[in-house]
Amino acid sequence: MHLPKLFKTENFEILKEIIKNNSFSNLIIYNEKILTTRAMMLLNGNENDFYIETHLNRANPVARKIDAENEVLCEFLGVHTYISSSWYDHTNVSTWNYEQVQIYGKVEFMNDIQLYNHLNKLTNIYEAPQKCPMTLEKMGKEFVEKEMKGAIGLNIIPTEIKIKQKFSQNREEKNNVRIISHLEQSEDIMDKKVAKKMREL
């Protein structure tokens, strides 16, 4: 990630929000080859002491190649959209506004209790909005135990954290207002989300 000072933040609330809204994100490892997998990643802990928890199917190449020795990368893309230079009052290049979190870390493998708690938490979070929320209890002990045998639970302990918010902070206010106005007039929900973020900054 290219992280000029202007776009760098250490605001933990932003990190939390980006991870919460984009749990289905990218786990990247290197073991003779670059390997990646999409996984459901949750943040556990607070600003001073946190880690990422996730789980993979044991048949996943990343699960077979991941180890406790090598640093892995968890990557979360937040809201993002195209910014046309035709909106500026001067000549410049078009760009993309976006926010992103990168967490490099070392892997610790979960034991059965940790994996159960992780799956329980994940299920409760994602089932909460459903009409008839599924729970691990409803699935039954035998079924859950069988599923757990096919999964591998991972805690990723951060070694390096990067939070980027690239929202036209390098533009003067006049052009910022023009960009926000264009995004707010768009019918694309992502454009509106980026406009909201730009107003908040």
Next chain:
Amino acid sequence: MHLPKLFKTENFEILKEIIKNNSFSNLIIYNEKILTTRAMMLLNGNENDFYIETHLNRANPVARKIDAENEVLCEFLGVHTYISSSWYDHTNVSTWNYEQVQIYGKVEFMNDIQLYNHLNKLTNIYEAPQKCPMTLEKMGKEFVEKEMKGAIGLNIIPTEIKIKQKFSQNREEKNNVRIISHLEQSEDIMDKKVAKKMREL
């Protein structure tokens, strides 16, 4: 990427569509450390002979660490959404439906003419929907030449291609219909897009 046979496709039209709709995607390299950057990536060519073209700011750590020796990975995530197991007529786990393209490749550095053509193509594609589309001509030769000096153009020649469409193909029709129905009733545009893809399959 975990790519069971059931979710694997070699349909070039799907690859093309996913890249076209998700040009702002992930370029991943390994050079002593995993490094990634978001970049605008375009497909150039046809099924039998194609490559990915992109450009980076020279100050980007990936631009400084990328070389012609090491394989890189271009990754494109298509439509994706949560599938609740509460929608099934039987006990099972919740999952995420999604489509993804991975292109491993070797890097060739663009010359000035190739870089100009790439930026021209990119600008024309992304400015086409604008009210007053910006063009490289409008920006002026001097400005464009200055911008080009700060950029590095890359052609990524594929060494390995993976296309995944995970859209509940492992469910029987009855449950597929239930999933599609739930997604179509959702107000989330992404849910509707996934439902459309599932109907097409």
